[in-house]
Amino acid sequence: MxxxxxxxxxxxxxxxxxxxxxxxxxxxxxxxxxxxxxxxxxxxxxxxxxxxxxxxxVGYVHRGVEKMCEYKNYIQNIPHIERPAIHDSSGTIFPYILAVERLLDMTEKVPERAQYIRVIMAELNRMINHFYFFGILGIFMGHTTPITWGMGDRDYLIDVAASATGARVTFSYFVPGGVRTDLPYGFEDKLLKTCDYLESRIPAYKAYLEENPFARMRLTGVGVIKRSDAVALGLAGPTLRGSGVKSDVRKDEPYSLYDTLEFNIPTREEGDAMARMMVHFEEVKESLSIVRQAAKKLRPGPVKVPLRGQIRGKVGEAYARTEGARGMNSYYIISDGQIHPYRVRVNTGDSRNLAAMRPVLIGGKVADVPVAHWSLDYWPVASDR
Amino acid sequence: MKTSEFLKGLAVSVWTGTVHLFRHRMTSMYPETQNYPNTEMYAYDPKKGVAVSGWRGRHYLDMSKCTGCQLCFIACENIAEAIEMIPVPEAAHAQNKKSIYPGVDYGRCVFCGFCVDACPFYALYMTPVAEISEMNRNDLYYSPVELSVPPVPNPAPKVHVNFDKKRGSHDER
Structure with missing residues (x-):
């Protein structure tokens, strides 16, 4: 000392x-x-x-994203905003782009094809995040098989996303006005084949994480959050739905043509780690269905409204929220007509799930701490920003 | 949990793992084979305002088109600060009066590709070669002359993932 x-x-x-x-x-x-x-x-x-x-x-990986947004222009903000949430880079950048489009008065002008491509990429990212979730949950329980499967199957999704975006993790694919590139030749075929393959893999995960008695012993009754507590703590995403609250921004406040697609919001009543894992399972199935529907609705057309020169938001404020893989992500931007925002407030689902950490861990066993901690869907980097 | 339930669950999970042992597997033997999802160059069409899909790797600079306008430098200014305008007096191109060209420091570059989107003269591209590793940190800096040489792709065969309903995933060359 x-x-x-x-x-x-x-x-x-x-x-x-x-x-x-x-x-x-x-x-x-x-x-x-x-x-x-x-x-x-x-x-x-x-x-x-x-x-x-x-x-x-917390706070070990705080990097001041909100402050950095104040001296970078609207396009330069894209690469660094999506870096904190590497498993959900599309989900993190989505609300920022929607908010910037509201500042530019061009929400209506974004082409239909671009909107469906955004939906596909957001759902691919949701699945990438969820397979990572299964893998880490498995290794926290002491099972090595789920992490090898989860990481391996996640890579096929990354391959599909990378073939369109050109990067494996931080896509930087959404820009105000649409998406940066059109889909490459053969993308839809590759996408649907990957979806079929992953659908065939789901029973294997189910056998390993749901029916396996050892996984059930480790997950059932661990980290129970009651429905009333989940609402009072202000949780978000699969953690909230695992406690029986039917809340999803994609249904409650549809954005970007989500209202033209049919999907369910999976919920579970139990509120323990098992219920949260099962919500992730059901969400992967729903995401596969959404991706297939969106791929069917893709029509040839422009993917971007070209923006010339520096983007200047109108004087005012904009708020947008989307359902990211780990909960509701929202951005609140104030603009004073400059080339860079005056203030950007970032709120991710991760930071809200942190509120449940203390009540969930108290009273449990030491061996259950990693499982309960990971099942809350808390990602420190995105939470600290 | 009942004993019958326990044994059934155990049997199902052990059986699933055993079946997986005999599935065809897709393992990319990296230095010998490469798995690049996209082997095209990332390019931007300033007339249409839309980029052409491609892998965002090492840059390629067309020195005969670069005018030294510094727009790529300005685009990178607050992102990674990786691009620097370097005078290259020996490169005599009529369109570049000051003879300044961008050089990229790959110790800083984040491969976002917004410098390519900023170029209005079709001079900057990104190639699918991303294997930039050096023993010395200073060697990560690429001068304009080095960038203007098209990168030599790794001679290893490119592997693409192919899916089979019965066998699962396997590689296809």
């Missing part, structure tokens, strides 16, 4: 060092270097095997 921190106990980082553990208890720092905690720390107070207190200590 240096002399500086000794004289100023307030300067000690985090809550961990400040308070001694109560008599007979042990304080355990779960993270930030733990491969499972993912750039965050949970300070656990344990009594034997029971977690008595869990304080999430």
């Amino acid at each position: 240096s002399a500086n921190t000794e004289s100023n106990p307030e300067m000690l980082a985090g809550v961990f060092q400040q308070e001694e553990a109560p008599e007979g208890r042990l304080k355990v720092s779960f993270g930030p270097q733990h491969p499972g905690s993912g750039h965050m720390r949970i300070i656990l107070t344990v009594n034997g095997d029971i977690v008595e207190d869990a304080v999430p200590d």
